[in-house]
Amino acid sequence: GAVVSQHPSWVICKSGTSVKIECRSLDFQATTMFWYRQFPKQSLMLMATSNEGSKATYEQGVEKDKFLINHASLTLSTLTVTSAHPEDSSFYICSARDIAGGPLEQYFGPGTRLTVT
Amino acid sequence: AQTVTQSQPEMSVQEAETVTLSCTYDTSENNYYLFWYKQPPSRQMILVIRQEAYKQQNATENRFSVNFQKAAKSFSLKISDSQLGDTAMYFCAPGRGSQGNLIFGKGTKLSVKP
Numbered sequence: 001g002a003v004v005s006q007h008p009s010w011v012i013c014k015s016g017t018s019v020k021i022e023c024r025s026l027d028f029q030a031t032t033m034f035w036y037r038q039f040p041k042q043s044l045m046l047m048a049t050s051n052e053g054s055k056a057t058y059e060q061g062v063e064k065d066k067f068l069i070n071h072a073s074l075t076l077s078t079l080t081v082t083s084a085h086p087e088d089s090s091f092y093i094c095s096a097r098d099i100a101g102g103p104l105e106q107y108f109g110p111g112t113r114l115t116v117t
Numbered sequence: 118a119q120t121v122t123q124s125q126p127e128m129s130v131q132e133a134e135t136v137t138l139s140c141t142y143d144t145s146e147n148n149y150y151l152f153w154y155k156q157p158p159s160r161q162m163i164l165v166i167r168q169e170a171y172k173q174q175n176a177t178e179n180r181f182s183v184n185f186q187k188a189a190k191s192f193s194l195k196i197s198d199s200q201l202g203d204t205a206m207y208f209c210a211p212g213r214g215s216q217g218n219l220i221f222g223k224g225t226k227l228s229v230k231p
Contacts, residue, residue, distance in 0.1 A: 034218070043208060043221045044162075091160065097217065105152075106219060108162035 003027055004096050006109035013084055014117055020080045021112045023094030029074040030096035034106060035067075038091040050077050074099065084116040119144050119213055121222035129228040130199045137184075138194045138225045140209030150212040151185065152219065153194045155205040165207070168192065199229045 003026040013019045023033060032051050036044040048064075050056040050071035058064045066088075068080040077096075081088055091113050095106035120143045130136040142151070153165040168176045168185050176183050180200075184193045192211075196203055206226050210219040 038160075043223045044219075046218060046220070049218060093160075093162065095162070095219075105164065105167065106217070108154075110159070110161050 002098065002107045004094065004107045004109040006092075006094055006112050008112060009110060010113045010115075012115045012117060015085055016083055018080055018082045019084060019114060020078055021092055021094075021114070023077045023079070023096070023109050025075045025096045025098075025107070028096075028107075029099040030077075031074065031099045032097045033071055033077040034095045034097075035069060035077075035079050036093040036095070038093060038111075040091075044093060047079075081114065084114075086116045089114055089116045119211065119220045121209055121211060121220055123207075123209055123222035123225050125225045126223070127226045127228070129230055130196075132199055132201060132229055132231050134199055135195065135197045136199055136227065138196075138207050138209075138227065140192045140194070140222055142190050142192065142209070142211045142220075142222075144190070144211055144213070146213065150217065151183075151192045152210045152212065153181070153183070153192075154208045154210060154221075155203075156208065156224075157202075157205040162208075166194065196227075201229050201231060203227060204229045 005024045007022045035047045038044050047062045048056045048058045050069045052071050056069035071077040093111045095108045122141045149170045151168045166178045166181045180197045182195045206224045208224045209222040
């Protein structure tokens with residue numbers, strides 16, 4: 001149980017275009033989902049926290065107009081990178097908390113590798 | 118701001134031996150959780166073990182155990198009987214706030230050698 005999927009697993013897009021990444025909780029309902037960014041050989045950096053039906057809370061320094069997050073249902077959150085630039089190339093990971101509770105444990109998706117050319 | 122320090126960027130251990138990864142953190146909260154995650158080459162984050170700060174007893178999960186020193190804000194991970202499959206990046210992550218936002222340390226790259 002507690003499986004989180006991400007789609008796509010790898011995407012290449014051209015500079016100036018937008019790309020959407022989906023995060024789904026497959027076998028549980030998630031009130032809260034998180035989006036992280038990970039550069040090569042570095043740690044995970046929390047970008048934003050999203051709660052179902054409300055606006056996402058962005059971490060300091062993260063551009064909310066560039067990284068659009070939508071959490072429209074208890075099983076789906078999306079991250080849209082708008083007007084992508086090569087510096088947006090990174091590994092994006094989502095995680096989700098089970099609505100049923102538990103010790104604040106987060107279940108992670110397998111990640112999406114974004115390459116902007 | 119909450120900070121997490123993992124002072125060992127890389128470590129190696131022989132198969133079947135024991136290794137301890139260190140982590141210190143800073144927090145102003147009293148009730149919180151702490152986690153160790155591993156990230157193998159597949160990059161899938163996997164929960165290794167968790168500790169509730171209000172519990173004095175150290176958490177244990179099979180070959181993995183922690184040494185939690187709340188006053189010192191220290192949370193080390195001990196891996197016993199190391200296996201080749203333990204080779205991965207290990208991240209210490211305290212939970213923050215009511216939603217449990219995780220703040221990750223920079224990680225320790227562990228290599229288990231045959």
